[in-house]
Amino acid sequence: MIRQVARQRYLIDFTLASMMRRKVKNVVLFGVYFLIVFVLASVMLFGSAIRREAALLLANAPEVTVQKLVMGRHDMISGEHLEALSAIRGVRRAEGRLWGYLFDRGNGANYTMMVPPASDTTHAVGPGEAIVGSGIDRVKTIGRNEYLFLIAPSGRFFKFTVKERLPEGSGLVAADLVLISEADYRALFDLPDGVYTDLALSIRNEKEVATILGKAAKAVPNSRFVTRSSIARTYESIFTWREGVLLALLGAAILSFAILAFDKASGLSAEERREIGILKAVGWETSDVLTSKFWEGALISLGAFLIGLIAAYAHVFFFQAGLLEPVLKGWAVLYPDFRLTPHIDPLQVTTLAFFTIVPYTAATIIPIWRAAITDPDTVMR
Amino acid sequence: MSALRRSDVAVGALAAAASLALVAMLHAFVASRTPPASQAVNAALVRDLGLTDLVLFTDARYTRHPSVADLHSAFQDHPMSLDHFPSGSLIAPPRHIFGTGPRFASDEEIPE
Structure with a gap:
């Protein structure tokens, strides 16, 4: 050896x-x-x-997201469908989501504007308040007064008080997020009441998703359903x-x-x-x-x-x-x-x-x- | 004591590199079982706010939210307007293009 x-x-x-x-x-x-x-x-x-x-x-993403499609493109969906969707057996909760993009002409950044769901009390924001993601500070000066100034697509000027910043480590899911109240969101984008970006469904039993989607497709025609499993895929x-x-x-x-x-x-x-x-x-x-x-x-x-x-x-x-x-x-x-x-x-x-x-x-x-x-x-x- | 030979140095260096690689694997194994606090924070944010996508590319809406963007969004300006965002080339085309997936984003949808 x-x-x-x-x-x-x-x-x-x-x-x-x-x-x-x-x-x-x-x-x-x-x-x-x-x-x-x-x-x-x-x-x-x-x-x-x-x-x-x-x-x-994303294992915690909404089980089903319902979007309205017009000529193959995503459009705002009416809140009237919420009642019909909630009535489907197996659906625990249906709620309208408001989220969209705001292009900041000043620095060329795109922000994801969002209204926190009513069920989320941790991130509740009042009128004139905002919660900002960890990346916003890097591209926009919020300053000592904690004010966030945004220009709406219509040209109107909006001032928000930054109530809170999302944690530093949350960049992967929330770097560009700006959470504002529903009233501010509708004013910022000139949105009428009763319309939403999409609807989120919470389902009791995940095995029933296919059956629920079959019924939901009849209740909400011209729509596209994005499931949690398709997000994962x-x-x-x-x-x-x-x-x-x-x-x-x-x-x-x-x-x-x-x-x-x-x-x-x-x-x-x-x-x-x-x-x-x-x-x-x-x-x-x-x-x-x-x-x-x-x-x-x-x-x-x-x-x-x-x-x-x-x-x-x-x-x-x-x-x-x-x-x-x-x-x-x-x-x-x-x-x-x-x-x-x-x-x-x-x-x-x-x-x-x-x-x-x-x-x-x-x-x-x-x-x-x-x-x-x-x-x-x-x-x- | 005999002098240090070239072979000892070479084999020693190789053994050191192999040990370091093993340490890296061990580190990854331990780290994946003790996830950082930020992972729990992020998971809670996704659950509470109902987020559907990771923030990877913020330049176009179909790269910021690929899972909920409609299938035409990369050609949004007019039919012959090709996707011009660099990150668009890093996002996979819909799976039906390769014949390996359904036409729509989920298996369960669009029953007529």
Whole structure:
């Protein structure tokens, strides 16, 4: 056993000395390898953590949201439907929701204006008052007097007293939120009484959703029903898509790396072939040559994989995925400031390891084996 | 005592990296079982206010609330007006485009 360990140590010593002779080539290869793993792992970790966060948070979203559609577009829905919807057996509560967007011409930000539901006493706001999300402060000066000034789409000027700020950590769900009273909301958007953005249904038993939707579709024609499960599916597909788009963009880089690695690993240089020939001539066995080259592949690919994975983990969970930020921000002026709960999907890590370590090691071993089984005299010529 | 060899340094570095990766996995495992306080706050906000979406992109309404935006909102200006917000390219198209989902946003809806 001790002899075996000593033998492997000598082989690694020899491999490292051989790698040092082609220092620049190996350092560049290691660097590119590391970068590829780092970017792939960052996208993967970010995607899986945010999918998990969305699933956890949106498990509390309204069970059913009813929207009115006019010519395929979302329109305001009449509150008259509330009575018919509440009367459906299995519906615990039906309430009208008022929410919409306000574009701030001053800073180019879009705010989500919302009226807290009557059932929510924690966030109750009176006329002239507002509760603002954690991102509003960053784009708008609220000042010492705690006043929020907004210009309505009609051009009218509105002044709100900021009653409360939503907690700092709530950016992921409420960064752009401004909660105001129903009277203020209707005045701000010139909305008549009795109309709502959409209606939210609270259902007693989630298994009855399909039956209730069947009845609701008859009660409220020209409408679209968004269920909690469809919200969950939307988020699942958004992040799978996003990972896909980013990975497709990275495809060219990955392909270049594959060509580089294949070229480096499979196309043995004359110098390497001579080296193998000399080793065989001085008495090395084929297995020794293969083990030595296995260590070369393993040191580069396993090292780059492990360091790339650790760096990606730190990047996503300790530095809030700073390098992916431009992709996330898009053209938005107001964006959330959030910290994701660390999460690693073992299957994804295994897949990444399989697709990064195995091909490289295999591509290194096969040509070496072919050279190593050839007669030393032929190889050296 | 023998001098430190290159192989010891290389294997040591590899072992250190493997240990760090294991620590990261352990950290993720522990963190996912002890979620931060902000997660409970956010879950309460979603429940109390009846929120339907995460704040990820605030530039267009169909990227701010992808789950409740109507299917035409990306082409809202006129029929040939293509989506021009960068974040629109990061939002998945409706699943029926790929033939893997229903035409509408939920399985249960629109019985005629």
